Amino acid sequence: MFIFGKRGQITAFVIIGIVIVVILSLFFVARKTIFLPTTTENLNLELNEIESNIIDCLNRDSEQNANEIIEKIGLQGGYLEPVDYSFISYKDSEVSFLCYNIPDDEACMNRLLTIEEMESQISENVKQSLNGCLDFTSFQRFKPYEITTGTLDVKTKIESRAVILDINYPVTLKSKDNMVSRNKFTESFNYPLGELYEISQDIIDDEATFGFFDTLSYMQLRKGEFKIYLNKLYPHKVYQVKRDDNSYVFQFAVEGEPA
Amino acid sequence: MIDKKIKALFLALILISSVFTISLLNIKNVSAQKQETCCEKTTDGEFCQYTSKDKCAENSREISATCAQSSFCKVGSCFIETEGKCFKKVGKANCIAKKGEFFDSADCNIPLAREGCCIIGDEAFFTTQARCKLETAKFPNVNMVFDESIQSEALCLQKSFSEDLGACVKEDGRCVLTTQQLCNVQEKDVKGIKTGFHKGFLCSNSALGTECAKQQTTKCSEEDVYWFDSCGNKENIYNANKEISYNNGFILSDQQQQEICKANANDPRCGNCDYTAGTICGNATSVKPIVGNFICKSTACIDITKSAPSPSAGSAKKSGESWCLYDGAVGQGRDLVGSRHFRTVCINGEEIVEPCKDFREELCFEDKINDNSLQEAGIQQGFNEAACRFNRWESCTECNEAELCGGECDGLEDTFKDTEVNEAQTACCARKCCEDRAARDCFWNPSGISAVALPQEILRTYGGVCTPDVPPGIKFWNEGIKFIESTTRGKAADVSLSSFSPKAKDSVCEAGSLECNVKWRRGGASRIFGVDSWKITPDGNEHCTTQEWVIAGNNYCKSLGDCGAYFNIAGDASLDGYTNTASSEREKDGLYFDGYKLQKRDLGDFSKLTSTDVNKNIPSSWNYFTPGGPIALTALIGLGVLLKSSGGAVLTKSVLGVPFLSGFGVKGAITGTTTVAGKPFILSNLGRIFAAVNIALWAYTVYSIVDVVLAQTKEKNYQIGCGIWQPPKGGSKCELCNQDPKKPCSEYRCKSLGQQCGLINKGKKEEKCVAINIDDVRSPKITPFRNVIKGNIDETPNGYRLTEKIEPFTPVTLGILTDEPAQCRFDKDLGKKYDDMTAFFGTNLYINEHQIELNLPAELTSKEALALTNQGEHTLYIKCQDAAGNQNEADYFIRFNVKPGPDLTPPKIEEVSPLNKAFIRSDINETSVDIFVNEPSECKWDKSDLDYGNMKNDFECQTSGFITNALHYGLFECKTKLGSLTTGENKFFFKCKDQPGKEEKDRNVMQQSFAYSLTKTSKLNIDKVEPTGTIFNGNITLKVVTSNGAENGKAICAFSEKESDEFFNKVEFINTNSKVHEQSLILGTARYNYFVTCQDIAGNEAKGKTSFDVAVDLSRPEILRIYSTASSLNIELDEEVNCEFSNKQFNFGTGTLMTKSQGIHSAPLADKLNIICKDVFDNQLSFVVYP
Known part of the structure; x- marks a missing residue:
């Protein structure tokens, strides 16, 4: 034994x-x-997790995450990919001219940056970023349901104090018995891009009309709620606009000419 | 005696031959300018860009004019409905591309863009109605509230709706403080919860039964500290007495909020801040409030950055104040090289510095506000206010040539002699022009001489010269020194400043280059008795031999810009930009003088230039900047001859501690008598006295005659070279540029600190000013610059020799290359230290290619000179220095030989200005002509080709015995005026004779005249300007036809819609430079006036204009009436048309024309008529009639 x-x-x-x-x-x-158990409730919970994945994709630690894109558009004067000779290099950013020089004129010509243009750029870049990130293959492994996805589309809405991303991405979870789907996922970013854009337009209006903008009286009128910093990199000007209580910056350049 | 004479002559020759005529060849890199054009759309997708032609997209319109002056890209307002916004000053094509509506008014003064106050809930903002609509649409069931009567943003922002606020309670007990507008909850009682809108109630009011607990935290809201409940709703203004603040659960009115308490800065008990009084809500730091973390903080800026030369810096400032920051002394030509003006503002306790435009293109002005007009902007009376304003220096030198101006300068007849009045008035007007602060920023530099020759008495009162008050900065470096540039993805608009130059730097400094002719005389008696008593003649400009002239020359030079010798912002002086040939002069045997070399101490006391008091006396002026106070450091004294002047100079003020000097010497007087004991000495020896006097007078007469007849004169010309300021050697102070975060470093500022300083990592966060190549300890290597040397050379490592001998008066170009950017000097003596060498080889810039052009005077070929110079062999010794200060130890030589023999060659006229066979304007009867001869000569002219001696008219040439400087390419200038010009060709003949001062037999005269002609042209005419009348098409061709003038009508024409525009401001016709000029335009319906100016090659100008209407009809005809008679169908339309008909479908032109009578169109009746009517604008109306 x-x-x-x-x-x-x-x-x-x-x-x-x-x-x-x-x-x-x-x-x-x-x-x-x-x-x-592939109940509707469980499938919805799974969808919530998928939504978290999507949001994580947006916020992942990468140059291409949504935060970086929105910050970049602010630092580059509303253009993510400025074309040649339409920007000035300033502190690691390619700061776009939003008002072009008119020869022998102190005033400049408005380049006409619109909110819609910025929204379109953000949408396109976020879409590309998500396309490179979203992948539910590993998520789906060993799960008792099938995940099908539709075409990704991103719509951006620039509000006064927030940038809202509406991600249209039909996601369907289908099991033997049940099916759930969700089409829209929304994420909001607390960047006052809209507000700062409006201020930049006020600055450009004055530069285009008078060739001059008084930062002090403008800030005083708003009781210092916004701070406007002006730097003159010969022969151009670079304006930086921010809320006093927020670190987000919108900066742009006004083209000048040498004397 | 004879030996002495010969010796003296040889010594004089050697001295003279040591100074060559030098010309700085202006090697202008002429590159053809790219044609710039306005592109409607570029290849990059941008709109309305003024750029090179090749950047225009295919099928895009373009025009050879600025975009603002084109029809497709003219600027106006653009209203974009989707944005609800009007954009000002937008190019038309850009607006249309972005689906906006374009308006000609560039300032958004259109009905759609009228702004008012948009109110949503408790928020109000100043915007357009369209925008208000868009924003309101975000809130369902909310009606738009847009108050057009509020026309000011300040009033809109102040709008308060607290009386309309209330608690909006939901069924689940949640509550939001809002307006009734935004509260869509029905009023009812749900288990003790009073749902719906409750005006004036706080959410925490116990009567409402909400879940919100009162006064939980404090936070900032607008400028005050407020209580907030547990649901995050704002309550009333913070008061440490909670009961008072809570107000039993009701919202305090605006007035009540203001009266609840009054907070000073850091008041722990009250949150009622007052922005106009200097407090605003913020995080508590030094003092903790009773509750929470927010307190009324002071908005003042307390710890202001101190700056000695900035009078307003250092003391505490209120929010809204601004002041100027300077690097050193400001105005009166004292601004340091590399300096910049800054404007600092105080806003909510933060000090923000804004630099004015670099290169001192903008200046900072400050003053106290004396009215209340800016209160709305929060700027109080008594506030310090500063602004950056454009530096209007460019017209300063024009004042030196001011015409008579009237006014107070008219009544000078009583003060000056008749012969002097005109000059006094001119000088007075020059000063008046200079000191016109409304027009320019200039400084009347007091000196003994103005640009116009002035007698001494006038000099004392009106002597002076107009210079910039704040000299402009200059790009004094070139790109030869490489620096590390940042890499960017695309091409930035400016990575370095190499693509442009802020100033025409050469012309700015060159204006400070002056010359002065000093004349010596030795009487014949002195010669006979061998006494070397050379004296400067009364009109011989003795002041040009003084130390004061050397200093004054630099003071004037540096006041023009970054020129000459001066300090940079670090206090380092550089003397490289200033040369004065008088400095190297040495006295010899009673002739000439010991010249003074400019020293650093002559530039002033740097500590005083940056001291606390230096700008204290700047008078305050909001609009302009008047200099005042002492001029202790920059007083100018007699500058010598300013180009045209021939008057003497008077030293009028003390300069840098040098005592006041006056006049040219004092003549003594013979006075006094003596007596002999007993009787008066005079009476007892009268006869002998008379005899003695007689002898003395005879002796004096003979002496005077001999003195005059045998007198000798010498003349010498001294030049002030005003060059571009050069930074000091090395790079030990580059880091200074990075030290003050309030004064950002720029390339201009960095480069001024040292030759080796440069910006690295441009465009990056790590951009900074550093010394480049600090490890460079090797001096530059010199080699021949073969590209500019004509002929063969024998080269050695230590120098080279021209193998062919040089003719006198033949310009010869010598050149060297250095293997790194270097500055080079040369001298005729071997072994001199670099800093002691006479002149720059080429320019004073640090570059790789160096060249000079020499014109060798005939004196070098005389027997005596040849004997002393090894049969005409001459050597220049060169040393170079790099940016690090490494200098060559050993000299590099250039050797050449001059052909021996006397000068048998007559002079040659090398250049003429204006050019030969030039065209002259029709209204000119007389013109100045300059000729440039290859050697000192006397020249004459006549209208007939005569011998030299028979020519009637003289040129005014430099005729002194030896001219050692030529201002233009090694040539010598002669001037004259050619008058009585008639229309057509005017012929003249010039001849010259060389070697003035020599005996006639030694002189050579031109045998063949220089034939010169000027063609006076006829007036240029504009024959026709089209179109006129009414044009029914928006595509217009503006056409001009010219005739006569210089080239039978050939001219360049330009047009503008403004009559006042000068020729150069108008837009050139796309097809011009011929007799017919055309420009295509695309115009809308309107009336147009075009003003045309044409200029031909002679400068004849003709003006014309045209007016026309464009009527473009885009709408189709409309039927007014249609009726039938027994046999016909009749139609009446609202405009002039032609109508055709058919019984089937057809195209216009193939149908049958309807008869027309008195506006009625008729066709025979039929069952069915297809009718098409068309107007003159090709608008069509098609319809079918079933009668």
Whole structure:
């Protein structure tokens, strides 16, 4: 008869314990995956997780995340990809001219940046960023349902104190018994881009009319709620606009000419 | 005696031959300018860009004019409905591309863009009605409230609706403080919760039964500290007495909010801040409030950055104040090289610095506000206010040539002699022009001489010259020194300043280059007795031999811009930009003088230029800047001859501690008598006295005759070279540029700190000014510049020699290359230190290619000179210095030989101005002509080709015995006026004779005249300007036909809609430079006036104009009446048309023309008539009639 020594007994019990733990773990995992009840409620919960994934994609640590895109458009005067000779290099950014020089005229010509243009650029860039990130293959593994997705479309809305991304991305979870889908995911970013854009237009209006803008009286009128910084990089001007209580900056350049 | 004479002559020759005629060749890199055009759309997708032609997109319209002057890109207002906004000063094509509506008025003065106050809930903002509509649309069931009567943003922002606010309670107990407009909840009682809108109630009011607890936190709202409830709703203004603030759960009215308490800065008990009094809500720092973390903070700026030369800096400022920051002394030509003006503002406790435009193109002015007109903007009376304004320096030198002006300068007849009045008036007018602060920023530099020759008495009162008050900055460096540039994805508009130059730098400094002729005389008696008593003649400009002249020359030079010798902002002086040939002069045997070399101490005391008091006396003026106070450091004294002047100079003020000097010497007087004991000495020896006097008088007469007849004169010309200021050597102070975050570093500022300073990482956050190539310890290597040397050379490592001998008066170009950017000097003596060498080899810039052109005077070929110079062999010794200050130890030589023999060659006229066979304007009867001869000469002219001696008219030439400087390409200038010009060709003949001062037999005269002609042209005429009348088509061709003038009508024409525009401001016709000039335009319906100016090659100008109407009808004809008679169908329409008919569908032109009588069109009746009517604008109306 094979008899274990004391040591051998302990070892056996340890091994049995480990096996039990593994089996239990597998059971719990399987409950959430292979054996997940595909009720509508559970499928909706799964959709919530998918939504979180999408939002995580937007906010992932990358130059291409939505935060970076919105910050970049602010630092570059409303243009994510400025064309040659339409910008000035300033503190690592390509700051666009929003008012072009008129030869022998102190005033300048408004380049006419619109909110719609900025929204369109943000939408396009976020869409490209998401396309490179969204992938539910690993999410779907061992799940008792199928994930189908539609065409991704992004719409941006620049509000006064926020930038709202409406992501139209039809996602359908289909199991044997049930089906749920969601088309729209929304995320809001607290950047006062709209407000700062309006101020930049006021500045450009004055530069285009008079060739001059008084930062001090403008800030005083608004009780310092906004700060406007002017730097003159010969022969151009660079304006930086921000809220006093927010670090987001919208900066742009006004083209000048040497004397 | 004879030996002495010969010796003296040889020494004189050697001295003279040591100074060559030098000409700085202006090697202008002429590159053809790219044709700039206005592109409607560029290849990059941008609209209305003034750029090079090749950047225009295919099928895009373009015009050779600025976009503002084109019809498709003219600027106007653009209203974009989707944005609800009007954009000012937008190019038309850009507006249309962005689906906007374009209006000609560029300032949005259109009905659609009228702004008013848009009210949504408790928020109000100043915007257009369209925008208000868009914003209101975001809130369902909210009606738009737009108050057009409020026409000011300030009033709109102040609009308060607290009386309309109330608690909006929802069924679940949640509550929001809002307006009734935004509260869409029905009023009812749900289990004790009073739902609906409750005006005047706070959400935490217990009567409402909400879940919101009162007064939980404090936060900032607008400028005050408010209580907030647990639901995040704003309550009433913070008061440490909660009961008073809570007001039993009701909203306090505006007045009540103001009266609840009055907070000073850092008041822990009250949150009622007052922005106009200097407080605003902010995070508590030094003082903690009783509750929460927010307090009324002071908006003042307390710890203001101190700056010694800035009188307003340092003291505490209120929010809304602004002041100027300077680098050193300001005005009166004292601004330091590299300096810049800054404007600082105080806003809510923060000090923000805004630089004025670099290169001192903008200046900072400050003053106290004396009225209340800016209160709306929060700027109080008594506030310090500053602004950057354009530096209007460019017209300063024009004042030096001011015409007579009248006014107070008219009544000078009583003060001056008749012969002097005109000059006094001119000088007075020059000063008046200079000191006209409404027109320019200039400074009347007091000196002994003005641009016009002035007698001494006038000089004392009106002597002076107009210079910029704040000299402009100059781009004094070139791009030879490479620096690290940032890399960007695309091409930035300016990575470096190499693409343009802020100033025409050469012309700015060159204006400070002056010359002065000093004359010596030695009487014949002195010669006979061998006494070397050379004296400067009374009109010989003795002041040009003084130290004061050297200093004054630099003072004038540096006041023109970054020229000459001066300090940079670090206090380092550079003397490289200033040369004065008088400095190297040395006295010899009673002749000439010991010249003075400019020293650093002559530039002033740097500590005083940056001291606290230096700008204290700047008088305050909001609109302009008047200099005042002492001029201790920059007084100018007699500058010597200013180009035209021949008057003497008077030293009028003390300069840098040098005592006042007066006049040219004092003549003594013979006075006094003596007596002998007993009787008067005079009476007892009368006869002998008379005899003695007689002898003395005879002796004096003979002496005087001999003195005059045998007198000798010498003349020498001294030049002030006013060059561009050069930074000091090395780069030890580059880092200074990065030290003050309030004064950002720029390339101009950085470069001024040292030759080696440069910006690295441009465009990056790490951009800074550093010393480049600090490890460079090697001096520049010199090699021949073969591209400019004509002929062969023998080259050695230490120099080279021209193998062919040079003719006298033949310009010879010598050149060297350095292997790094370097500054080079040369001298005739071997072994001199770099700093002691006479002149720059080429320019004073740090570059790689250096060249000079020499014109060798004939004196060098005389026997005596040849004997002393090894049969005409001459050597220049060169040393160079790089930006790091490394200088060559050993000299580099250039050797050449001059052909021996006397000058048998007559002079040659090398250049003429105006050019030969030039055209002259029709209204000119007389013109000045300058000729440039290759050697000193006397020249004459006549209308007939005569011998030199028979020619009647003289040129005015420099005729002194030896001219050592020529201002133009090594040539010598002669001037005259050619008068009585008649229409057509006017012929003249010039001849010259060389070597003035020599005996006639040694002089050479031109045998063949220089034939010169000027063609006086006829008046240029404009024969026709089209179109006129009414044009029914928007595509117009503006056409002009010219005739006569210089080239039978060939001219360049330009047009404008403004009559007052000068020729150069008008838009050139796209097809011009011929007799017919055309420009295509696309115009809308309106009346147009075009003003045309044409100029031909002679400068004849003709003006014309045209007016026309454009009527473009885009709408189709409309039927007024249609009726039938027994046999015909009749139609009446609202405009002049032609109508055709058919019984089937057809195209216009193929149908049958309807008869027309008195506006009624008729056709025979039929079952069905297809009718098409067309107007003159090709608008068609088609219809079918079933009679």
